[in-house]
Amino acid sequence: MKKLILPFLLVISPFAMATTSHEIEATLEDLELKSYIQTTSGSKEYVWKSSTTCSTKGSGKDVLYPGLKAVSYYVCPDKTISHIQPDSTGYNGWEGYCGQTAVSNVTSMLCNRHMSPKSNDYYGTDASPGQHSSTMKKSLRKIFTESPARNTCPKVTWNTRASWSGSGFLKSVKGDLFGSTKKVRRYRTATTYVEVTPTPVLLNSGGFNYHWVTVVDIIKNKNDDHGCDVVVNTWGDQKTLTCTNFVNYGDHSGLGEHVSLGFDK
DSSP: OOOOOOGGGGGOBOOTTOOEEEEEEOOGGGTTOEEEEEEOOOSSOOOOSEEEOOOEEEEEOOTTOTTSOOEEEEEOTTSOEEOOOOOOBSGGGOBOOHHHHHHHHHHHHHHOOOOOGGGGGGTOOOSSSBOOHHHHHHHHHHHHHSSTTTOOSOSOEEEEEESOOTHHHHHHHHHHHHHSSSOEEEESSSSOEEEEOOEEEEEESSTTOEEEEEEEEEEEOTTSTTSEEEEEEETTEEEEEEHHHHHHHHTOOSSSOOEEEEEEO
16 A cells, blocks of 8 residues: 655544435525435444433524524424534545534533534634644634623633543543533433533544544443543434543544643633
8 A cells, every 4th residue: 555644644634525415404494405415434344332322402693693504403302402424525534523512512501602524614724624623722712702792601711631641531522511601501311411522533543543522521431441421412312422532532543633722710
């Protein structure tokens, strides 16, 4: 196989090569057409402990731009939001939208600003496949500080959390998920909930199988080496994986980043 030299793979952040499908019910403006979002498989599949279908359809607008068309998303049984990831574009699915989708998840839940993943390119783009964490950080900072007098986002500063390994990765994500000041309710049952800050994290299950997910909870699992499971929103649905797999995917051996995003006051 011919060796492919791409210097910026050191900052790669896509998941343009994962396998998933989710039935989408389009908005009334789209004549209720149905389609499937599907991308090709990477070198190694992610191992999920369980999957939850987020079947309740939601729709909302960006409060700063009420003249724009409403955006469709899914509300999961725990009341968190999972946006639909658009198809990858470019040669061989070069431009994946998992990073932009994670940004939409965060802004919907923390700001009540409902923005389509593709529209997030307005706030930041880069030459890498998918989005690099620095671009996502820049986009989130712009979104959260745009038109301060009317902006419904909390006044925080987004930063990248990088250069960790093993259990330090899990500790870092837990700190942002449970330790941040601006939170949303995630219902574990119909009557009990935990307050969390949705946290974007880059995972890699092998090769170029990179994917940004939005962590919405970490729950106890005594059978796991780290004692927990991680709940993430992705592809319009919700997935649970063991903390052992989560740590392995975060502390991967690939060329790309080891990174998550969180905010400071």
